[in-house]
Amino acid sequence: MTKSPRRAANDLTLMLNAVLGENRFDRGPVDVEALALEYTRNTAGAHGEYIERIVADDLDGCEGALVPGETKPRRWGIIYDRRQNRGRRAYTVAHELGHFMVHRHLVDEDPDFDGGFRCSKDAVEHGSGKDIEKEANEFAATLLMPLDDFRRIIPANELADLERLGRAAQRYGVSLTAAALRWLSYTTTRAMLISSTEGYAHWAKPSEAALKSGRFIRTRNEMYEMPASSLAVRRVRGDEALTGVRQAAGVWFPESVVEMCMRTDRYDFELTLLHFDGKGPAYQALSARSWDFGQVEERCGNIVSLIDECFAGE
Ligand SMILES: [Zn+2]
Structure with a gap:
């Protein structure tokens, strides 16, 4: 069998x-x-x-x-x-x-x-x-990227910034995108990874805790325009973008977020990481009920091959 x-x-x-x-x-x-x-x-x-x-x-x-x-x-x-x-x-x-x-x-x-x-x-x-x-x-x-090892270097209840995820990518010999998606699959924190080009998202993957609190972005059958004040749209780079800036409630969601962004000019492509505070209001779980998490996974699987090479080895 x-x-x-x-x-x-x-x-x-x-x-x-x-x-x-x-x-x-x-x-x-x-x-x-x-x-x-x-x-x-x-x-x-x-x-x-x-x-x-x-x-x-x-x-x-x-x-x-x-x-x-x-x-x-x-x-x-x-x-x-x-x-x-x-x-x-x-x-x-x-x-x-x-x-x-x-x-x-x-x-x-x-x-x-x-x-x-x-x-x-x-x-x-x-x-x-x-x-x-x-x-x-x-x-x-x-x-x-075995989870027992990944959990040792980034415990499930700790947020990971792009630098930390970059070190994980080196440890496992994979791209930053692959390491970040793996981290999102087990973290109990509320976070989201978004891939975009020229102000539009290709895909967005929330952690399970973020999804359950109603934090997700639909990209499957519609164009999602990145917020005008997002780092990706403003093309902010350097330390500020890599370590994170706090965005007010209303920019991304009805709550404030810490946003990080890494971009490559070669492919004109950005990877954005959002961190939400705390566990989020439980009542919002209702609005996430119709969302199919499997679709998010599948979409990521489809596109990950395209963008992986943008980041690995940089
Ligand atoms: Zn295959």
């Missing part, structure tokens, strides 16, 4: 902790390419399938792929787009390893996956592809 993506990644995490020690991240991120090659070969066992090679190539409109060989037992290859930087590449290879661990049986069961898994934005959005793309992303995040 196939394991869940989280279970499959947690089993690998326990194995790595046993071999390399619980403080392994003090010495560096997961070497996901070595892991994909060695672990799958050493554990091939009765089914005999493993990942034989990982190669860079020019992939058009495609971040990465997991491709089966013709002979059986199958040998598999991971291909990643060579234009990705190191942080994005680690995430892509971990994503493809997730497909190998959890989904490879689909190649023999579902004609849609005849040629293996090609992970482009379109593939993520395409019908039956949706769930498996989300699962492969969950596998990658769980493997590269």
Whole structure:
């Protein structure tokens, strides 16, 4: 029986902790390419399938792929787009390893996956592809950023600014966006991450506590215009933007927030982090009831590949 993506990644995490020690991240991120090659070969066992090679190539409109060989037992290859930087590449290879661990049986069961898994934005959005793309992303995040370690460096009840999240991104060898999204998935504080270009948000992800207090931004089927006095629109940069400024009630929401912003001119793209005070009024949970948190996750999964490379390695 196939394991869940989280279970499959947690089993690998326990194995790595046993071999390399619980403080392994003090010495560096997961070497996901070595892991994909060695672990799958050493554990091939009765089914005999493993990942034989990982190669860079020019992939058009495609971040990465997991491709089966013709002979059986199958040998598999991971291909990643060579234009990705190191942080994005680690995430892509971990994503493809997730497909190998959890989904490879689909190649023999579902004609849609005849040629293996090609992970482009379109593939993520395409019908039956949706769930498996989300699962492969969950596998990658769980493997590269185990929650027990992440909670040690940023406890769940503490707010994290961009600098702190940047240090986490370095620790795990991933992009700032990937680290920030992982932090948002477990923090009990009220916070929100927003990606925008030229004054309009691509997506916005609230922490669960922020969502439950009614703090969310709809971006799925409508354009969200960033507030005129936001750091992103005013193009404020430097220390002030990175350490945070307090915005009055009414700028973003009917309560004041601390806002941080990091932008890249190369892609004309900004990442905004909002911190809310306290836990927020409980009665507002009613207004969040119709909001589908899964949609937010899915949207983030779709777009994270586009923006990850904007920040990693800077
Ligand atoms: Zn995929």
